Amino acid sequence: MKTDIAVASEQPDTGRRQPGFAALFSGPAGRSLGLVIALVLLCVVGVITSGSLFMSFDNVMTILRLASVIGVVSIGMTFVITGGGIDLSVGAIVALASVWASTLATQTLATDTHWIVMVTTALLVGGGCGLINGLLIAYGRMAAFIVTLAMLAGARGLAEIIAQKQTQVVTVDAFVDFFGADVLGIPVLVVIFALVSIAGWVLLNRTTFGRRTLAVGGNPEAARLAGIKVKRHTTLLYVLLGLACGLAAVMLLARTTAGTSTHGLLYELDAIAAVVIGGTLLSGGRGTIVGTVLGVLIFTTLTNVFTLNNLDTSTQAVAKGVIIVVAVLLQQRVAARNGST
């Protein structure tokens, strides 16, 4: 939002990165240093209150597995927000993709051929929804907020119609076995999250696609004048996020062994929150995958620590609100000290 920008510009840029020790943190890690500190503090609280329970391998995997689904969505969301957009329909798209990929017809086909059919279906549905979003926003010149709000209503409604509001159990064993398995003790879901994170980081920071995303989000007019096809690029960003939602649906199908129209409820808020807490500018032009991953981990670890400590849900909500504010303030102060805003 503009206000933030304004306020930020009041404190003059420090301009130059400091040498020596601080330089270590002036890269992506530096910008996220506050978040790392917040996460570490959270872990310390976890260890103090729940001892070895918290640090156990199983518990860590539980946190990561929970983080993996919303994590994949959040990484996609990082691209859209960095590119100056927003997507409220992610949860609905996840639901629709999960339902579509677990209909009787799809599952029968998958049993007859290969479970890859289900994955393809989910990705196609996700990508298709993203494409519709992108086309309406970029070529239809409509506000992203409105288009994706409409998609939120539409996709979830369609999911309900397809599933007839029933839960569709996944009976394709090969599918469940594959995604439910471990690789060297690490759950496949966590591996997927890790791979998507790395791919996202490379895509945003090391490729022309990523550079152009920053340009389109930071100054779309300048990007257009530099010869970038802004509309096409914007559309691609939403397709990318749609695909991430499709993948998340697959992961959710594996995790819950069921497809339902209630999957992905409120993912839009969770994902946007993780992205923004991570340090990506909601107004576009600056994005960080590392920050997003940290944001997701902070939220999931928070829930885990709460659960281990048997906290009442209302108290949890209040505590969550306070912790969000404190984490961001911390992040800001640390970033300011490190000379990167």
Add this chain to the structure above:
Amino acid sequence: MKTDIAVASEQPDTGRRQPGFAALFSGPAGRSLGLVIALVLLCVVGVITSGSLFMSFDNVMTILRLASVIGVVSIGMTFVITGGGIDLSVGAIVALASVWASTLATQTLATDTHWIVMVTTALLVGGGCGLINGLLIAYGRMAAFIVTLAMLAGARGLAEIIAQKQTQVVTVDAFVDFFGADVLGIPVLVVIFALVSIAGWVLLNRTTFGRRTLAVGGNPEAARLAGIKVKRHTTLLYVLLGLACGLAAVMLLARTTAGTSTHGLLYELDAIAAVVIGGTLLSGGRGTIVGTVLGVLIFTTLTNVFTLNNLDTSTQAVAKGVIIVVAVLLQQRVAARNGST
């Protein structure tokens, strides 16, 4: 979001208002002409499908009464968004204010003295939450999205703690009688909505406060250098919205005769949607109260028409998605033809 701006800037600004007939619609009414058309179309559908049922005085009042609560919140939201901000916590603030104003203690005091005690409580709670939001955003330099997300969690949690997740029935008869009454056949709630709309319109379009809101949202740095106290103004905007939420809580208390922590669920989405559909720029700097009121009416009428036609909820959701897109496209085309972008 930036993308929209970029895309919009490709089609040249008309800059100048056309004379003659078109000038009639080039004011606020013109910008909202597409919305008026959409609303009229919706009413035509209502009349065709439900005949006199739809156009009956009672039904129109039902629509307006349902529109009034979210309407008051949306008008407050128009100011915040026009000023370049966003507030996700409106629903939670409504819940907290409704709960606080209907605790046993407050109600007892109100019975002993006057129901105005309940109203004051709700307004104070709403204004207080808004103040916290505003201070953290303007002076704490935090992103509005994050701060109000934290407030969303915190305020609803607090509401649950206060109400112990129970529904607090309003027993102050004078309160229910006053707000449940009619004035010349018009429900008091609708009268309040109308008054707030007019006050909002005057405030935004005719006062220095409104002008400054537009400037702060349009270019905060320029506003600051023009001598406007941007931080103070931003804070005031959130307080204003908080007060609107407090008032909405009072109206909701009267409408449902109960205060609960589940009041105002998803108001943030509904209000932002109404504001943005109305034509207020999500990036700030342009706001229209008339548009917001129309946006609210479109959404409420839509639900009413659906119900009159006994539509299944899933179909409703899909239809809603499609109608939103169509309404906005219509609005855009009409606006473009009228020469105001």
Add this chain to the structure above:
Amino acid sequence: TSNEAASVQTNLGPRAVSSNDEPGKEVVIGFSGPEADHGWLAAINSTAIAEAKRYSDVTLRLAEGTNDPSLQISHIESFINQGVDAIVLLPTDGAALTEVATKAMEAGIPVVNVDREFTSEFAARTTILGDNYGMGISAGTYACKLVEEHNLGPDAVIAEIAGLDSLPLTQDRSDGFKDALRECGQKVDHRVAAEFTVESGEAEASNLLQAVPKIDIIWNHDDDQGVGVKAAFDNADRNEFFFIGGAGSANAMRWIQDGEMEATVLYPPTQAADGIRLARLLAQGKGMSDLVQVEVPRRIVLNAPVVTKENVDKYLPLGFES
């Protein structure tokens, strides 16, 4: 009226006291339910907690209530990691939680399923069902009785205000209602779905009243949203119909006493409390003292009786403050 911190516990009246209540082995029970965002679910939680407090040998671990199956799965996973002695689970979605419940059972932790059935026999040691379909049947059967008693004829206008429509349990209730009505040649003429909240109840009911100028019978799935539904009736000055509720909150029972409501179909929020008790017995290896068999049964289906003016006094103590 509901501002006193009411707990159903104190209202429950006389309860069976048996040797099973003697302190036994110390056990840790994990409890996870959906987001307690309205009265019935809040009552589910509070009765469960209160029940656990009654036993000095029970330590309760409470997970954050959620409507996201994925998050609930991770709660169960952490219970398994913690090695609790038993798990009481009210799933957001029975099918979605089956896998992880099976995992818990395989890890030797008995799972007590409350209210929403799993898709596998092996996922729960014991299931306590509130019978949503049966609730619809009860409501429908009672509606049929009203039609007959008051001679409403085959064209009686029957309306339904459902709860959150995307939940399978809402579908079950609606199916039961429909099926029972069919028995007496009736059908649901108009249906809207609220969201279990007071506000949505008021909004949906307001619109419904406009859609149907004259109604004979209304069944509202949930007494929580019923507060709003009732407010809408009062706002519109409409009372020409029989108003049947669901769940059985204290508010609803008082309305029945005052003649402002015809009846409500009970859906006791004490299931989870029962679940806690059974989980304790399972973990301690005990049976149910009122039964001859030495083990806790696999399946308990609660009754969904209809509360009317005649019997409301008997049920009022069970009514939860919502």
Add this chain to the structure above:
Amino acid sequence: METSTETRLTPEPDATEPLLRMRGIVKRFPGVRALDGIDIEVRAGDVHCLLGQNGAGKSTLIKVLSGAHQPDDGTIDWQGERIRIIDPQAALDHGIATIYQELDLVDGLTVAENIYLGHERARWGVVARADANRSAAGLLRRLGHPEIAPATEVGRLSSAGKQIVSMARALSHEAKLIVMDEPSAVLDQHEVRRLFGVIRELAAQGVGIVYISHRLEEIREIGDRVTVLKDGHTAATGLAAATTPTSEIIRLMTGRAIEYAFPDRPATPPSGEPMLAVSGVSRPGEFRDVTFSVAAGEVVGLAGLVGSGRSEILETIYGARRSKAGSVTVGGRRLRAGSVGAAVAAGVGLCPEERKSQALVLGESVGRNITLASLTRFARGGFVNRRDERRAADEQVAALDVRPSDVERHVRTLSGGNQQKVVLARWLLHDCRVLLLDEPTRGVDVGARSEIYTLIRDLAESGIAVVVVSSEIEEVIGLSDRVLVVSDGAIVHDGPAAEIDEHAVLDMVMEGKTAA
């Protein structure tokens, strides 16, 4: 893609065939005919100057050429072939690179990333950062700015620095035609020299240059041919830059003869109690120990190189930056440091350097932008009296000759120079006691320029203390009663304008530069 940073030599085209020929170009915006049949021809190796008043259509013409706008009518021949330029990429593909009037960089990207935006140096879609940084450094060196590090975020650069990056970007395209829309507006004399060096080098290699500027003396120095636009028409084209008299060019542009001179200074310099007194104000890293005072009715000019800290000094006086030491007093009363509100209340106005980001609310009308700082004057009890407001805005628009003279029009649609006038108008309306003007004539045409000079003098005579920052030393000297020379964040000279000349100032600023 070639790694060479050198602009490729284009084979000398047939001497009779111009590189570019635009005929009958028409561009309409709703309510305006920005271009109404423009003809222009540019030869390879020529520096072709485009002149015209503010709003004449220069920027619009070059945006048509660069693919940013689609013409409504007219033809474009490129190297003898009829082409259509459907988007900016098409123009770049043909070898037409453009430096836009409004800086068109992405703040969040680095210098190198901005230079290669849209034609990244990449392999398999993965950017070759080291390669890009190296090439960018080469381009910057060629432009005489090795101190700009390719890895710096562009948002941290000053306007001048950004202008350099824009130029480096144009060079990076190995273009056959480079269009420059007022590149010198944010540069000081020293920088302009270097720019001319580069332009000459490019022209010698056969690259065609279209050069837009409002500084007529530059035209004579660098230009080969001149085209003058007036109200969307070609008033004259193909004039020889060297021989066409200045008065003739001005007449073609404005349709009248303009005395291109500074207004007379008062015979006796104003004195008495200082209206504005700045003492010992410092901001580490930007400027230090700045002390000077301005009497009522006095015009004080700040000369210096780009980046010497003049803008920061003005912004600190105004309270937009908080000073770490020293004090600012206005009319004898000390201002609270770091408070714009206090400064405005005390009657200080600042006309900031970057009109787009710092001054204008682009989505608002001209009228509302003008009255923004004086709203309370038109308000009673918080309600704005729109008739009074409108009248005041109309007066300012007429006084400054803003075109089109329509206060309802969005500022966004005004030409650059007219936008600048709107910013000036805001503070002229504000009944200031102290007026701080940062580059007030940036991008303003000759006609309006002399009007602004007269205005500033009139304001001073009405008792206002004026501080002017300008990168044109001639302007500082001509306009001011007293000149301060700023070098590297310190005031190195303070004396009457009549006793100093351009060379002396240039020497002083350069000395500071070399000493530092």
